Amino acid sequence: MSSRNRRTGTNAHRQTGRRTGSHHGHSRRDRKYWEQVHRIRRTIYGAAAILILVVIIAVSMSISHAKRSSNALKEATVYTADLAKETVSELNSISLDTEPTPEPTPTPDPTIDPANYDGKIVYLTFDDGPGPYTQQLLDTLAKYNVRATFFTTSHDPNWQALMQAEFAAGHTVAVHTYTHDYATIYASDTAYWEDFDMQRANVESVTGQPVHFFRFPGGASNTVSANYCSGIMTTLAQESVEKGLVYVDWNVSSGDASGDATKESVIDNILTQVEYYDQSVVLCHDTKDYTVEAMDTIIPQLQAQGYTFLPYSDKSELVQHGIAN
Numbered sequence: 001m002s003s004r005n006r007r008t009g010t011n012a013h014r015q016t017g018r019r020t021g022s023h024h025g026h027s028r029r030d031r032k033y034w035e036q037v038h039r040i041r042r043t044i045y046g047a048a049a050i051l052i053l054v055v056i057i058a059v060s061m062s063i064s065h066a067k068r069s070s071n072a073l074k075e076a077t078v079y080t081a082d083l084a085k086e087t088v089s090e091l092n093s094i095s096l097d098t099e100p101t102p103e104p105t106p107t108p109d110p111t112i113d114p115a116n117y118d119g120k121i122v123y124l125t126f127d128d129g130p131g132p133y134t135q136q137l138l139d140t141l142a143k144y145n146v147r148a149t150f151f152t153t154s155h156d157p158n159w160q161a162l163m164q165a166e167f168a169a170g171h172t173v174a175v176h177t178y179t180h181d182y183a184t185i186y187a188s189d190t191a192y193w194e195d196f197d198m199q200r201a202n203v204e205s206v207t208g209q210p211v212h213f214f215r216f217p218g219g220a221s222n223t224v225s226a227n228y229c230s231g232i233m234t235t236l237a238q239e240s241v242e243k244g245l246v247y248v249d250w251n252v253s254s255g256d257a258s259g260d261a262t263k264e265s266v267i268d269n270i271l272t273q274v275e276y277y278d279q280s281v282v283l284c285h286d287t288k289d290y291t292v293e294a295m296d297t298i299i300p301q302l303q304a305q306g307y308t309f310l311p312y313s314d315k316s317e318l319v320q321h322g323i324a325n
């Protein structure tokens with residue numbers, strides 16, 4: 001029992017002693033432990049500081065890289081945009097260069113083909129102008145939405161502006177003559193074409209299109225020309241074909257060139273004669289005030305009867321007189 005106690009005591013002591021020894025050892029080992037802890041902590045703190053530093057460096061590096069990247073991206077975008085602009089402007093300049101020059105005037109109404117048209121057609125043709133009544137005529141034609149044909153001269157000082165107005169309104173602008181002096185133009189074929197070419201140049205300077213149609217002063221059937229040159233009309237008719245030109249005469253005359261012509265006679269002549277033709281080519285002069293005034297009666301009356309007014313074109317019926325000289 002005592003030995004047991006002792007043993008127990010010993011045990012207890014041992015236990016206590018171990019505990020005490022433990023305490024002794026503890027303070028020594030504890031220092032070591034804390035030293036270790038501090039060392040570990042320092043290591044950890046150091047590592048953490050290094051880690052934080054690395055992270056900061058990495059982040060700042062990635063930011064500056066991103067900035068550089070974004071700058072580079074911006075530069076690339078600007079460059080691409082510039083390139084796109086250049087390409088677009090190049091494309092524009094190319095398309096502008098290849099774009100055809102627009103026609104300055106409309107062609108005859110494409111919905112009506114005179115060659116395949118059941119209704120009656122009237123071609124109002126006006127010779128010897130432009131003149132002082134041409135603008136009034138253009139206003140009347142515009143009022144009724146009618147397009148006509150002008151066989152022109154260059155007598156009027158304002159011929160250019162008036163011819164431009166004719167052309168801009170969609171009328172056919174053709175050549176009549178430059179001087180309209182029979183003795184000059186019918187002296188020889190050379191003389192005729194010299195005069196013709198001067199007027200052709202004036203017309204083409206306005207229309208920008210090659211002249212195709214013309215009308216002989218006095219018509220192809222005139223015999224006045226025989227006073228100056230025998231057979232001149234035969235020669236000129238042949239030569240016009242060789243030049244690719246087409247002369248146009250008339251099958252209806254307003255009679256406005258005669259000395260006793262009036263607005264009423266012009267109205268009567270035209271209204272009675274157009275009944276005979278499917279396609280009437282009407283001779284008028286816009287240098288006569290009564291002829292221009294007559295249009296304000298003739299046009300609405302014929303429109304009410306179903307007539308169609310067209311400018312003369314290569315689809316129109318070819319009206320040519322027989323040559324008499």
Ligand SMILES: [Zn+2]
Pocket residue numbers: 127128176180217218
């Ligand atoms: Zn004439």
